[in-house]
Amino acid sequence: MKTSLGAKTLASPTPAWVVCAYDQAGKATGATIAWGGICCSKPPCLAISLRAATYTHGCIMARRAFTVCIPSQDQAAVTDYFGMASGRDADKFAVAGLTAAKSQLVDAPFIEEFPLVVECQLAHVHELGLHTQFVGEIKDVKADPGVVGPEGRINLESMGTVLYAPGSRQYFGLGPLLGPGFALGGSYMK
Amino acid sequence: MKTSLGAKTLASPTPAWVVCAYDQAGKATGATIAWGGICCSKPPCLAISLRAATYTHGCIMARRAFTVCIPSQDQAAVTDYFGMASGRDADKFAVAGLTAAKSQLVDAPFIEEFPLVVECQLAHVHELGLHTQFVGEIKDVKADPGVVGPEGRINLESMGTVLYAPGSRQYFGLGPLLGPGFALGGSYMK
Numbered sequence: 050m051k052t053s054l055g056a057k058t059l060a061s062p063t064p065a066w067v068v069c070a071y072d073q074a075g076k077a078t079g080a081t082i083a084w085g086g087i088c089c090s091k092p093p094c095l096a097i098s099l100r101a102a103t104y105t106h107g108c109i110m111a112r113r114a115f116t117v118c119i120p121s122q123d124q125a126a127v128t129d130y131f132g133m134a135s136g137r138d139a140d141k142f143a144v145a146g147l148t149a150a151k152s153q154l155v156d157a158p159f160i161e162e163f164p165l166v167v168e169c170q171l172a173h174v175h176e177l178g179l180h181t182q183f184v185g186e187i188k189d190v191k192a193d194p195g196v197v198g199p200e201g202r203i204n205l206e207s208m209g210t211v212l213y214a215p216g217s218r219q220y221f222g223l224g225p226l227l228g229p230g231f232a233l234g235g236s237y238m239k
Numbered sequence: 240m241k242t243s244l245g246a247k248t249l250a251s252p253t254p255a256w257v258v259c260a261y262d263q264a265g266k267a268t269g270a271t272i273a274w275g276g277i278c279c280s281k282p283p284c285l286a287i288s289l290r291a292a293t294y295t296h297g298c299i300m301a302r303r304a305f306t307v308c309i310p311s312q313d314q315a316a317v318t319d320y321f322g323m324a325s326g327r328d329a330d331k332f333a334v335a336g337l338t339a340a341k342s343q344l345v346d347a348p349f350i351e352e353f354p355l356v357v358e359c360q361l362a363h364v365h366e367l368g369l370h371t372q373f374v375g376e377i378k379d380v381k382a383d384p385g386v387v388g389p390e391g392r393i394n395l396e397s398m399g400t401v402l403y404a405p406g407s408r409q410y411f412g413l414g415p416l417l418g419p420g421f422a423l424g425g426s427y428m429k
Contacts, residue, residue: 050384051351051356051381051382051383051384052381052382052383052384052387052391053379053380053381054379054380054381054382054387054391054393055379055380055391056282056283056376056377056378056379056380057283057377057380058277058279058280058283058285058377059355059357059380059382059393060254060256060276060277060285060307060309060355060357061254061309061355061393061395061398061400062252062253062254062400062401062402063252063254063276063277064250064251064252064253064276066250083277084276084277084278084279084280085276085278086250086253086254086274086275086276086286087248087250087253087273087274087288087405088274088275088286088288088367088370088372089248089274089288089367089368089369089370089372090248090274090290090368090369090370091368091369091370092246092367092368093246093247093248094367094368095248095250096276096278096286096372098277098278098279100280117250119250119251122414122417125417125418125423126418126423126424126426126427127424127427128424129418129420129421129422129423129424129425130424130425130426130427130428131424132420132421132424133421133424133425133427133428134424134427134428139429144427144429145427165249165250165251166241167249167250172367173365173367175363175365175374177278177279177282177284177362177363177374178279178280178281178282178284179279179280179281180278180279180280180281180284182278182279182286182374184365184367184372186246187246187247187248188246189243189244189245189246190243190244190245190246190247190249191241191242191243191244192241192242192244192249193241193242194240194241194242197242197244198407201242201244201245201406202406202407203244203249203251203404203406203407204407205251205404205407205409205411208251209414210251210252210402210411210414211252211417212252212400212402212413213420214393214395215277216391216392216393217388217392217393217394217395218419218420218421219395219416219417219418219419219420220416220417220418220419220420220423221395221400221413221414221415221416221417222414222415222416222417223402223411223414224312224399224400224411224412224413224414225411225412226409226410226411226412227312227315227401227409227410227411227412228315228316228319228409228410229408229409229410230319230322230403230408230409230410231319231322231323231408232319233315233316233319233410234316234317234318234319234320234321234322234323235319235320235323236316236320237316237317237320237323237324237334237335238320238323238324239329239334
């Protein structure tokens with residue numbers, strides 16, 4: 050018998066991603082989000098949600114572009130900082146000592162020091178309630194050479210990952226390899 | 240200098256969730272997805288994407304409801320199976336030896352043996368390309384008592400989690416606690 054926890058935003062895993070954009074003055078800013086995920090394979094798209102009250106929300110609406118900057122496991126603290134401060138009050142890149150690199154593909158900055166970056170052109174805006182969902186078409190994925198494995202795959206074990214646990218509000222790292230997809234379940238196939 | 244990997248669906252973490260629905264005959268079926276995430280806090284909503292070719296896609300369109308069933312770490316193999324087989328050819332619940340419990344809130348089944356279940360009423364359908372994004376309003380979250388911690392929070396450390404790595408097509412488990420959200424980044428705040 051299961052326990053009812055109510056109509057709450059509880060699920061696992063959810064990511065800890067820093068969504069970056071330029072403001073009207075051309076200053077790079079970013080916000081950490083846990084509400085997001087890949088949402089389409091062709092065209093490749095990713096969705097992230099932001100409240101209209103956030104500074105980054107207005108930047109994405111105006112510039113029609115954003116990047117998703119994915120931290121390694123040892124960058125959890127600076128990732129958390131990007132979710133605590135507001136770009137209205139602070140130059141988060143300067144405070145964090147991070148480099149805002151200019152994307153050559155979309156009108157948005159990315160965090161040079163983060164190992165994995167997804168460059169997105171805004172494709173759809175869905176008003177869902179408190180949050181606006183931005184669907185971005187992925188124009189490129191850029192990675193530090195050290196986290197790229199054979200055949201251009203991400204070597205997650207060398208990068209580590211950061212996941213956010215809603216409810217308990219905790220960050221966790223990458224755990225053990227459980228097995229290969231589209232293979233592990235083979236024992237159930239006839 | 241970063242390496243360009245192309246316009247691909249690479250991000251981390253992405254989930255491994257089994258989306259469950261009833262078909263026209265009332266048979267419970269489900270499909271494992273990695274394209275999804277929470278997308279709104281108020282009303283609480285979650286988004287999952289499926290190709291129109293999948294059996295579960297038609298079920299959700301017809302029944303306007305689904306559940307997201309979240310496995311524990313030792314259920315990765317059966318989770319993978321739900322992504323390998325099609326509900327057109329197999330009674331996945333029967334093959335997997337899992338129980339399809341009937342949700343009392345939405346017209347969809349859930350996997351009784353999975354520790355965390357999110358019951359969703361279909362709220363929006365977004366055609367994005369190869370994938371359709373279904374936004375479900377969360378009506379309740381149900382959990383096994385053993386994974387519920389203080390104040391109705393999920394104890395992720397007792398549950399474990401399964402994350403899917405696109406590209407390398409691997410499943411990974413939960414790693415170490417990195418720290419508390421909205422606190423870890425405090426050292427950067429003035």
